[in-house]
Amino acid sequence: MDIGVPETEHEIEVVPLEEPVPAPAPVEAPADEPVPA
Amino acid sequence: MTQTSTDPILGWRLWHVRLHAGEHRLESFTMHHVSWPAGARFEARCAVHRDDAPVCDHECGIYAFKTRALAEELLRRYTGVRHRYGREYQELPPVRQGRPIALGSVSLWGRILARERGYRAQYAYPYELFVIGGDEQIARELRARYVVDVSLL
Numbered sequence: 001m002d003i004g005v006p007e008t009e010h011e012i013e014v015v016p017l018e019e020p021v022p023a024p025a026p027v028e029a030p031a032d033e034p035v036p037a
Numbered sequence: 038m039t040q041t042s043t044d045p046i047l048g049w050r051l052w053h054v055r056l057h058a059g060e061h062r063l064e065s066f067t068m069h070h071v072s073w074p075a076g077a078r079f080e081a082r083c084a085v086h087r088d089d090a091p092v093c094d095h096e097c098g099i100y101a102f103k104t105r106a107l108a109e110e111l112l113r114r115y116t117g118v119r120h121r122y123g124r125e126y127q128e129l130p131p132v133r134q135g136r137p138i139a140l141g142s143v144s145l146w147g148r149i150l151a152r153e154r155g156y157r158a159q160y161a162y163p164y165e166l167f168v169i170g171g172d173e174q175i176a177r178e179l180r181a182r183y184v185v186d187v188s189l190l
Contacts (some may be wrong), residue, residue, distance in 0.1 A: 001050070001067065001100040001111060003155030009093065011039045012046070012149040020045045020144035021162045022184035024076050 045144040047164060048101025048156050049108040051115075054137040054171060054179070061178045063139060063163065066111075067100075075182040078160045081147075091150050091157035098150065098157030101143050107154055108140055112169070129169055129190060137171035139163075139179070140190070 052063040057072055065071035073079045083090035083097035091098025102108045109129060116130040132138050147159030166187045168176050173189065180187040 001102065001155065003100060003102060003157070004152030006094070006152070008152045009150045011093075012151055013039050013041045014045055014146040014149055015041070015043060016045050016146050017043055019078060019160075019162075020146065020164070021076065021078055025181065025184050 045146045046149060046151075046156060046158070047142050048103060048145050048158075049105045050101045050141065050143050051108055051112055052139040052141070052163075052166075054139050054168060054175060060182070061137075061175050062182070063166075063179070066115075066138075073163070073183075076184070078162050081157075081159050081161075091148065091159060093150065096157075098159065099145070099161045100155060100157055101145055101161070102155040105140070105142075112138065112140065132170035134170070137175060138169045139166045139171075139187075140169060141166035141185075 051066040052073065053066060054061055055064045063073040079099060081090035081098045082088065083092065083095065086092045086095065086097060113130055116132060142164040144162050144164050145156055145158035149159065150157045163183050163185050165185055166179060167190045168179065168187060169190045171189060176187045176189055
């Protein structure tokens with residue numbers, strides 16, 4: 001990937017308060033089967 | 038002098054979408070068979086500098102462009118479709134059948150080396166994906182696996 005010439009490079013330190021990684025989606029519990037009366 | 042921030046930087050990049058053990062996953066666009074993990078950050082590694090990547094005066098790190106247009110330009114170069122009827126191709130070019138590509142934004146953090154067109158980062162995770170040459174099934178799989186928004190282009 002051509003992101004430009006190295007001579008223009010400068011450093012940034014990013015320390016997020018929380019890492020931008022989403023938590024896994026909750027697994028949906030199967031609906032209770034209707035119980036015949 | 039190093040700038041510091043608590044806000045992740047949003048870049049743009051491409052991934053191959055490939056089957057691994059029956060599951061569609063994001064794979065590095067330039068490094069073969071380097072799969073991006075789901076639910077965990079992708080960490081830069083370098084054969085020379087190991088976990089210290091990215092390092093100045095080297096080319097290691099996780100790459101991303103500053104704009105979507107630059108990522109689209111790479112896609113046009115990759116497919117070889119840059120012009121149509123003598124004009125610059127405005128739409129995204131078609132990709133090879135059965136070889137979907139994801140264009141998307143990516144969160145970058147940790148140590149980042151910025152140039153005029155993009156970044157080399159220490160850590161990354163996809164933020165939003167647009168799948169080219171895929172179908173709804175692939176989009177659904179990626180959405181569930183990486184827990185990000187996924188659309189078809």
